[in-house]
Amino acid sequence: MNRIILHIDMDAFFAQVEERENPQFKGKPVVVGADPKGGSGRGVVSTANYVARKYGIHSALPISKAYELCPKAIFLPVNMELYQKVSENIMEIIKKYSSKWEIVSLDEAYLDLSHIFYDRKKCGIRCGWERAKRIAKKLKEEILEKEKLTSTVGIGPNKLIAKMAAEKVKPNGLLVIKPNQVKNFLEPLDIEDLPGIGPKTAERLRPLSVNTIKELKKLSKTKLKDTFGVVGETIYERARGIDEEEVSPEEIIKSIGKEHTFEKDTRDPEILFSTFEKIIKNVHQELTANKFSFKTITVICRFQGFETHTKSKTLKNPTQDLEILKSEAKKFLLKFLLENKKPVRLIGLRVRIW
DNA sequence: AATTCATTATCAC
């Protein structure tokens, strides 16, 4: 079945919302994320607006580096409640454009517009893509009108192409890639532009003289499968623009967790255990609020130097008992401290839902 | 021998 899939992505979402709320920020570099603390902050950048990006600041960049690149930027904490509220409004708008939608995150969604091929007699199959483009313009306009925020839309024959198209024309862009354009669109792109190829995978491909998708396509399915396993096969398909993933709002949570990075690495048991206690309670709270039981408990401990370890235990039977969670989790933390004498950077707890 | 469990690695947002 031929499809028309739309992907919409809000431009520098968190930063743009902050700019909307504080018009005096317009034209200035805005960085939403951890507190830089005069250069000693430990977190990362959540979102940088496009002015800040000119300084080389981007998502996931350590906030200390961001501060170094542009100390005069406006640094703001993440106001998640605000973004959540704005996101809900936007998603309500998006959902009106097709009954087949999928919310990916606070600022991203897919729409399946395939129905426009059929639902108007006088419009033959030929004009489907033109109509999709009109719809996208309308959607972008409505969001700008009602929420005063710009977005970028990509349209393609599947989710993969729609997403990659949007990625290429940010910010405030609109790009339609029809089936016969997929090959030319993909081939010149860098391998890291392909969803699923991150820094590690790219690092292994570049020495093989594989830097573009065109070059990636020279590798056989067998070679990719042997080198990268299941992911390798997916990469093979994606490099050819093949993606059959449906647009659907499935959302089955499989695990819940909380973690915390300390301001300074520490071995102080008071700090470690009181923080861990809060984490445990938070996880349990989340659990009971959703009437979930858990069966597997995983404790994460990251030491100085970023050395990260996990310990996990699967219970005989699923339970909701806070006391079991507490005692098992604390046992693990204690073990970590006995096994490893380094100061602790992060502790975390995750449970697999039953 | 097959399945589950524990751990690490990688990716995305």
Add this chain to the structure above:
DNA sequence: CTAACGGTGATAATGAATT
């Protein structure tokens, strides 16, 4: 000291433990 590196969640690989 020469990188800096959050929080949340998913999935896969691999080897060990269990059934």
